Amino acid sequence: MRSSAAPCIVILFFTLSASGSYPKAQNVTWKSTNFKTILTWQPKPSSDYSYTVEFSTLSGNKEVNAHCIRTFGTVCDLSSSLTDLKTCYTADVKSVPLPGATSDLIEFPYTSSPRFCPYQDTDIGKPEFKLTVSEDKRTTTLHVTDPLTAIFKDDRQLNIRDIYSDELQYYVTYRKNKSTGKKEKTSKSNVIEITGLDKGESYCFNVQAFIPSRNGDKDKGELSVTQCTNDDQSFFKVYSVAVIAAAIFLILLLIGLIVAVTVVCYKCRVKALKKGNKESESPLRDV
Structure with a gap:
């Protein structure tokens, strides 16, 4: 009984040792904004092993990205690899030996990612926009620019409207x-x-992309930078009478000081000139 159990113990020992030298990746996470899609994980590998990323649709064959084979990094850019934006993907991060190294493992340790569906899950970044105000100041028009994505087609970079088409809307919030x-x-x-x-009031605006077909908190994109129209309020509406009176007093006081200093300087110069003239007119003493 002991002799037959010994080989099993030895095999189990080597299997555990081999898998232990290649620890599994942890915290495998998708990060995606405007279809710029990055797979991240931890920890950084030691000098004894590296990582290889395999990805696939839920029913498709596994594929690899050339930049994510035996990598010592902990990120993999799959933006150009996830070509079918309306399907869902999973990815495996495998811990693999270095080139030339040998291992008795048949299946290397790996950790699978959550499911990721680009069309539904990528975050939509903040849009940019410009404001124009009508002559009567009662209408403000927002000119919104569709955010660009990481997707290219026929050498042209696509924006979010190219992808979402008529589903794309913009959600505006505004206030005085x-x-x-x-x-x-x-x-x-x-x-x-x-x-x-x-009329005469300043208004502030924010814009978000809005895609009603997306689920949960993914239906709205990132909030834009706030922009405000100019305030057309009159000078007397902005500043109180007391503030205006104080400003006028200070201006008059400053003018008075300048006049006083100028007069004093003028008198001193005149006095100095008179003194100089008297000294030049006095007769010289005989030697």
């Missing part, structure tokens, strides 16, 4: 400057008119 109350508007167009604004 220095106010917390917000209003909102949704538009399918990149040119968005906000009407019925109060």
Whole structure:
């Protein structure tokens, strides 16, 4: 009984030793914005092993990215590899020996990623936009630029409208400057008119991409930088009477000081000139 169990113990020992020298990857995570899709994991490998990434659709064959074979890094850019944006993918991060090294392992340790569906899961970045204000100051128009993606087709970089087409909308929130109350508007167009604004008031705007077909908190993209219109309030509305009076007083005081200093300097110069003239007119003593 002992003699037959010994070989099994030896085989198990070597298997555990080999797998132990190639620890599994941990925290395998997808990070994706505008279809720039990166697979990340931990830890950094030692000098004894490296990582190889294999990916596939849920029903397809496993593939590899040339830049993610026996890598010593902990990231793999799969943006150009996930070509079918509307399908879902998984990836395996394998811990593999270095080139030329031997191992008795038949299957190298690996860790699988969560499922990732680019069309549904990539984050949409913040859009940029410009503001124009009508002559009557009652309408502000937002001109929104579709964010670019990491996807290229026929040597052209695609934007999010190229991918989402009519599904793409923009969600606008706006408020009076220095106010917390917000209003909102949704538009399918990149040119968005906000009407019925109060004349003479400054308004602040934010924009997000909005894709209703996406689930949960993925239906809206990243919030844009806030932009505000100029305030057309009059000088007397912005500054109180007391502030204006104080400013006028300071200006008059400064003018008075300048005049006083000028007069004093003038008198001193005149006095000096008179003294010089008297000294030049006095007769010289006989030697």
